[in-house]
Amino acid sequence: MAALICEVVYRGIFQKNLAARITRGIVLSARKSGRWGIAFGRYGDSPQRNGIPAKDFAIVADTKEELEQNMARYEPKHVDVTIAVDDTLSKGVESWAWYGLQPINRLTVPNGTLLMTSVQSFDSLLRDIHKKDAPYKLALLRAKASFSGLWVYKEDHTEVRILGALAKIAPSFLTLDGVCEAIKEIEWGSDLKVESVKKAYQRLESREVKLTEGNVEIPYSFEMPKWWEMREGVTIPAIPVGKPKEDGKGYVPERNPYFKKFTTRTMRPVIDFDTCVKCTLCWIQCPDSCFDVMPDGTYDANMEACCGCGVCEAVCPVEKCITMVNESVFDDNASQWEMWRNDKEGYKAWMTEKIGDKNATVRSHGFRFRGQYEQELEKNLDGGGVEITAGIPGENAQHKTI
Amino acid sequence: MAVVTPAAPAATEEDKELLISGSEAVAESLTLADIDVVTAYPIRPYDTVMQAIAKKISGGQLVAEYIVAEGEHSQFEIVKHASTVGARVFCGSSGVGWMYAMECLVVTPPLRVPMVALVGNRALDDPGAFGVEHNDALVVRDVGWLLCWIDTSQEALDTTLIAYRVAEDRRVFLPLAISADGAFLTHSQALTMVPPKSKVDRFLPRYDRGDLLLHPDNPITVAPQANEDWVIEIRRQNNEAMARAVTVIEEAYADFRRVFGRGPENPWFEEYMTDDADVILVGMGTISLPIKVAIRELRAKGKKVGLVRLRWFRPFPTEKLVAALSKAKALGIIDRDYSFGSPFGSGVVANEIRAALYNADRRPPLLSFICGLGGREVTLEDVYKAVDLCTAAAAAGKSDAKTHWLGVRE
Ligand code: SF4
Ligand code: SF4
Numbered sequence: 186m187a188a189l190i191c192e193v194v195y196r197g198i199f200q201k202n203l204a205a206r207i208t209r210g211i212v213l214s215a216r217k218s219g220r221w222g223i224a225f226g227r228y229g230d231s232p233q234r235n236g237i238p239a240k241d242f243a244i245v246a247d248t249k250e251e252l253e254q255n256m257a258r259y260e261p262k263h264v265d266v267t268i269a270v271d272d273t274l275s276k277g278v279e280s281w282a283w284y285g286l287q288p289i290n291r292l293t294v295p296n297g298t299l300l301m302t303s304v305q306s307f308d309s310l311l312r313d314i315h316k317k318d319a320p321y322k323l324a325l326l327r328a329k330a331s332f333s334g335l336w337v338y339k340e341d342h343t344e345v346r347i348l349g350a351l352a353k354i355a356p357s358f359l360t361l362d363g364v365c366e367a368i369k370e371i372e373w374g375s376d377l378k379v380e381s382v383k384k385a386y387q388r389l390e391s392r393e394v395k396l397t398e399g400n401v402e403i404p405y406s407f408e409m410p411k412w413w414e415m416r417e418g419v420t421i422p423a424i425p426v427g428k429p430k431e432d433g434k435g436y437v438p439e440r441n442p443y444f445k446k447f448t449t450r451t452m453r454p455v456i457d458f459d460t461c462v463k464c465t466l467c468w469i470q471c472p473d474s475c476f477d478v479m480p481d482g483t484y485d486a487n488m489e490a491c492c493g494c495g496v497c498e499a500v501c502p503v504e505k506c507i508t509m510v511n512e513s514v515f516d517d518n519a520s521q522w523e524m525w526r527n528d529k530e531g532y533k534a535w536m537t538e539k540i541g542d543k544n545a546t547v548r549s550h551g552f553r554f555r556g557q558y559e560q561e562l563e564k565n566l567d568g569g570g571v572e573i574t575a576g577i578p579g580e581n582a583q584h585k586t587i
Numbered sequence: 588m589a590v591v592t593p594a595a596p597a598a599t600e601e602d603k604e605l606l607i608s609g610s611e612a613v614a615e616s617l618t619l620a621d622i623d624v625v626t627a628y629p630i631r632p633y634d635t636v637m638q639a640i641a642k643k644i645s646g647g648q649l650v651a652e653y654i655v656a657e658g659e660h661s662q663f664e665i666v667k668h669a670s671t672v673g674a675r676v677f678c679g680s681s682g683v684g685w686m687y688a689m690e691c692l693v694v695t696p697p698l699r700v701p702m703v704a705l706v707g708n709r710a711l712d713d714p715g716a717f718g719v720e721h722n723d724a725l726v727v728r729d730v731g732w733l734l735c736w737i738d739t740s741q742e743a744l745d746t747t748l749i750a751y752r753v754a755e756d757r758r759v760f761l762p763l764a765i766s767a768d769g770a771f772l773t774h775s776q777a778l779t780m781v782p783p784k785s786k787v788d789r790f791l792p793r794y795d796r797g798d799l800l801l802h803p804d805n806p807i808t809v810a811p812q813a814n815e816d817w818v819i820e821i822r823r824q825n826n827e828a829m830a831r832a833v834t835v836i837e838e839a840y841a842d843f844r845r846v847f848g849r850g851p852e853n854p855w856f857e858e859y860m861t862d863d864a865d866v867i868l869v870g871m872g873t874i875s876l877p878i879k880v881a882i883r884e885l886r887a888k889g890k891k892v893g894l895v896r897l898r899w900f901r902p903f904p905t906e907k908l909v910a911a912l913s914k915a916k917a918l919g920i921i922d923r924d925y926s927f928g929s930p931f932g933s934g935v936v937a938n939e940i941r942a943a944l945y946n947a948d949r950r951p952p953l954l955s956f957i958c959g960l961g962g963r964e965v966t967l968e969d970v971y972k973a974v975d976l977c978t979a980a981a982a983a984g985k986s987d988a989k990t991h992w993l994g995v996r997e
Contacts (some may be wrong), residue, residue, distance in 0.1 A: 209776065211608055212776070212778075213606055216606075216778070221778060222606075222778065223773070223775055223776065223777050224606065224775065224776045225774060225775030225776065226774050226775070227964075228718070228769065228770035228771075228774055228962065230718065231631065231717065231774070232631070250883075253876060253879060253880055254769075254880055254883075256876060257876055257877045257880040257881075258964070258966075259770070259771070259964040260964070407644075409996060409997045410996065411997050412995050412996055412997055413997065418714045419714045469960060493699060561703075
């Protein structure tokens with residue numbers, strides 16, 4: 186009697202189809218060795234929103250009864266394997282208001298596995314992944330995050346590579362042969378994908394994570410009100426107006442304390458306050474009202490609130506004044522403006538390093554030139570998925586080539 | 588993770604096994620039933636069904652009129668009319684979408700239109716929420732709709748075929764709503780056996796509207812204005828059709844078993860470990876899953892608990908249910924619905940069962956529980972708590988006539 190429970194933590198919309206294929210693939214692969222299974226999306230995640238962390242689950246078990254046993258919880262409370270197909274999720278996930286910040290390894294059982302696609306080192310990832318009160322394994326497939334859209338699918342083989350990795354992690358449920366056989370039959374399978382399964386099986390890197398390792402930050406959490414504490418009439422208080430930043434100058438709006446949104450982000454804006462012309466465009470256009478007005482009239486993107494959409498970069502008229510940079514190269518959500526005020530030279534050096542990093546400034550989703558996908562795909566298949574293409578960020582591309 | 592490799596269960600020769608959701612299972616059935624007209628208007632979770640049908644049509648497996656209406660009222664009106672000219676029809680909705688169609692829903696039974704609808708059960712907004720509650724489908728419980736609840740993808744597939752067989756039987760000709768809990772059923776994929784068309788053809792005859800067919804060769808008027816001289820007789824006819832549905836449902840399930848080699852002997856409700864049960868819990872839909880798991884745990888500790896999962900709510904299987912329930916020492920009715928201001932503030936199912944038991948020789952103490960509203964997870968702990976209260980009532984020989992809310996933050 187045994188069961189295998191997997192969760193796929195993914196980016197809403199961008200990875201919806203990818204996550205569904207992975208969980209479906211798990212059940213169909215395990216079926217090859219006679220297992221029963223179910224694949225389901227977490228209902229609370231629908232309708233999906235761009236980038237918001239969401240979850241799919243797959244449960245496979247020896248018997249129907251045992252499958253029921255593990256399905257009795259609407260959302261599994263523990264999983265054998267946590268799968269994340271975007272390594273910026275390592276900072277934790279906040280799926281909706283009142284959910285709090287949940288570590289990526291929160292549901293992973295002791296000695297279970299966190300399987301990620303990433304080009305970062307183990308140590309670099311473990312600076313972000315929260316400490317856990319039990320040891321577990323971190324397994325890495327070398328690949329960039331795979332993003333597509335609601336109606337398009339990026340055929341970069343990530344789904345089958347994950348299945349190949351699972352054959353290594355949980356061979357008693359997913360045999361390599363079983364996965365290959367299932368992939369061949371599945372509606373989106375092919376012989377080429379079977380090859381990718383085998384390569385991923387060989388190339389999976391894995392190491393133990395000790396109790397002492399990981400990000401020591403205590404994630405924020407909320408306690409939901411009792412029924413008699415809630416205001417009647419399906420009514421909630423509005424968010425209060427904000428206040429000046431200091432000495433009556435600037436303006437910092439109040440924000441929803443129960444939903445910070447920053448875990449939605451795969452890239453963040455880095456701002457050059459020295460070249461900012463105070464045109465207000467970023468402040469007006471940011472769909473989430475993330476910009477705080479500073480006493481000197483510049484605008485500081487609040488990193489607790491920013492969901493990383495890139496609109497500010499697109500509208501900013503000044504070359505390299507706002508540059509989107511991959512979330513993985515930042516350690517905290519500290520104010521860029523404060524850093525700049527305290528040490529202008531230091532800030533310039535920091536900023537120059539961040540926006541000068543070709544790997545970190547390539548767009549994590551979407552494409553910047555025709556043929557980019559084909560180039561990436563070729564490299565992915567031959568080299569295990571490490572190739573990074575230098576894209577052209579932002580709408581003002583002609584001014585902002587890197 | 589022990590290495591155990593049980594053999595895959597052998598599929599019957601002609602059926603094929605697919606990994607599909609409850610919504611996709613319904614679409615498989617509609618394809619097999621070769622429906623003629625389907626109308627759609629999106630609302631979660633029912634929208635997963637309309638998407639699945641659209642895929643069937645675009646994939647060429649099903650040839651049918653697919654009409655996207657401008658709202659639920661028209662959605663149901665269109666199929667109502669299509670059915671009167673002899674088309675096999677399908678539609679569906681959820682929550683407040685179903686409510687928006689209400690004027691059409693209530694006039695469908697007197698016109699004796701065998702429309703089959705899927706209600707993806709959803710809480711009634713506000714607050715805007717997608718989680719399951721049964722109040723949406725239950726709102727038509729008094730007006731002549733046949734109502735049933737399903738539990739698995741397989742049951743979704745099988746019941747959809749049975750639904751056409753029952754609704755389109757000339758003795759019945761009533762609309763039929765299949766209720767599927769949003770989330771577990773509509774949004775999760777399970778291994779499901781899909782029969783071949785040849786078997787379905789042996790089970791499901793063509794829809795023949797006979798003398799009620801709206802056609803130039805059969806000149807009739809449907810739904811003329813009538814004064815008060817005619818209404819109560821029409822209601823009496825409807826009542827008769829509902830009563831006749833009992834036999835038709837039993838025939839349909841027996842035939843289903845004969846043709847497909849699966850399906851329950853008792854169409855009305857599933858009995859799980861009730862034979863020697865002191866406490867019997869009653870519920871509808873996917874709530875059976877945590878209850879069954881809890882029952883297995885409790886049985887391992889020597890507690891005799893069972894479950895009756897009600898499939899059919901209209902017609903209500905009064906005598907059969909009384910026979911099954913009156914032998915217990917206590918009953919716990921778990922409603923995933925509410926009926927504010929009702930007797931004892933209980934849920935709809937609890938009060939129906941109280942009424943059914945009124946003339947019974949043996950009336951076990953009955954406890955009413957309301958839980959899982961708005962898709963709140965029904966936990967094993969909720970079930971244990973219900974069983975504890977029922978066990979105490981069994982020992983005392985009486986219940987406290989209160990309604991217990993489970994799983995509320997308090
Ligand atoms: S990326 Fe810019 S525009 Fe988008 S949410 Fe963040 S600050 Fe606002
Ligand atoms: S859009 Fe650019 S230049 Fe304009 S205020 Fe924002 S950062 Fe400054």
